Amino acid sequence: MTGFWNQFEFVFPWLLPLVIVPPLIFLWQLRRDGEVSLRLPSTESVRNLRSWKSVVRPWLPLLRVAALCLFIIALARPRLDLSEESVTAEGIDIVLTMDLSTSMGATDFQPNRLEVAKTVARNFVQQREFDRIGLVVYAGEAYTKSPLTVDKEIVDRFIAELEMGEITDGTAIGTGLATAVNRLKDSDVASKIIILLTDGENNAGYHSPELAAELAKEYGIRVYTIGVGSGEATYMPSSPLGGGGYAFKPTRGTVDDKLLAYIAETTNGRYFRARDTEELESIYGYIDELETTEIETTIFKRYEERFGYFLLIGLGFLLLETVLRYTILKSVP
Template sequence: MMSWWNQFEFVFPWLLPLLVVAPLLWFWRIRKNLNREVSLRLPSTQSVRGLRSWKSALRPFLPLLRVAAISLFIIALARPRLDLSEESVTAEGIDIVLTLDLSTSMGATDFSPNRLEVAKQVARDFVSRREFDRIGLVVYAGEAYTKSPLTVDKEIIDRFIAELQMGEITDGTAIGTGLATAVNRLKESESASKIIILLTDGENNAGYHSPELAAELAEEFGIRVYTIGVGSGQQTLMPSSPLGGGKYTFKPTRGTVDDKLLAYIAETTNGRYFRARDTEELESIYDYIDELEKTEIETTVFKRYEEQFGRFLLIGLALLLLETLLRYTVLRTVP
């Protein structure tokens, strides 16, 4: 109901103040009739008791029908209508490939509960905000593979990210292979804007592709790479060897991030390198990228109206006709 009322408007709203005229005329008529009434003295009211009928009770309210009819005519003159505007949204989305490190070092506990779980949650929040974009998912450790090609189905991407676990891939940190795999997913894209968000907590120590060469390939295909280095830089507990069933033994260690390499990748591709030492910094990095990479949205509004004055006019005529019929038939008065 509220939505319908919000669409309601008048072409000539300056006529609406005339609505007070009809009630004022009715009150003036009642006052005039009261002043013209004459009294008749009777020795007793016994003789007129019971003379009042339902007709006499309704007769004073008969003019209200005319008041309502006149009010509806005034509303009709103001030309009420419904605004049925329609919007056509054309969005030029961005193609984004999230590239996440699944090496065992991502189980380090300097982020609570660990780096991987925090990275997953922040990435899921980011995906939920990219309404018009196609998003793909690449994961890597000692090797790399495409978890999901580019898609607009955000629920699928969200589920895939939520299911990520360490141990899915041979251990290691193949940054070059992960980046090359992501580039391969975007190189055929015709989108005006193509970006990769590559997250890692270590140094390149595996894979068959040089990170520098992968960066040059990304630059060649017009792909911008945002690199994120994760880790507090302080001594923390890090998984060392698997126990089976997704469990690991932990040992205290101080992980290192190859800031120089990640900065080179970002600079080569006209991107930017970020360092996240805690959860809040990682969240702010994704927020910054979200603001930086805005999707272009073009909205075209088509104006269409539905005239409503006919309804008010017909109801007003019906009330005026009813008032006339009642006045000269059922509620007729004898002069």
């Protein structure tokens, strides 16, 4: 109902104050008729002569008053604004490629690198209203967790469910990148990007990261690489204990900055280094601003006139008043 009234408008709203004129005239006439009424020494003799008709008849002009009010409203031309907005968006195809190696459990990010990466990625996904987004995960191997889709809720759920140990351990950057390229190579959109996040060095997989970067370049795919890790001494999972737990050991993880920068440069992307949560958030924010979606919006104005409803009801009141005045409520001279 709120939406209906928000769409309701008048073409000539300055006429609406005139609505109070008919009721004022009626009240003035009612008062005047009362002042010139016949005065009797006593009304006792005529009290029993009053019927429901004589009681109702003085109020019969109210129907004419209501009709005049409705006519004034009709003159103000009430209408519904049915504006339609046509949005044409040229979306971007994005594949998030996330590292699930056990080193992502390092505690230099709180509670750990993976949980922070998941939270920031989920926020990024929600900002990309018109884009298709896919999800590729990798460790010692890689696989597609979600194909390209506009259903952000599905992608969000898949990211939220990510855990270390889903895949054989290791850091197969080349295989992860090649899998993401495979998801995008047949896309016909103008802009295709991969956001590849890792905290280590390529030490597994059956695809060379350099070759995967060349493939991305060939298919016109831009790759943004993100290296995660403070570079300071921290605790990192070393071996599973069962039940989802890990034994931790002190370590100073290393990120292959040179390789990640090469991948980004080869594909006309950019390499970012995230040493804490704030830097990671700002990186995704920068990519979000950098990769803007082209949106063309056209607004079509369409109105539905509603004055006819008020006019018909007003005419109905006038007709009813006329019928009652000369039939049921007819006064005898």
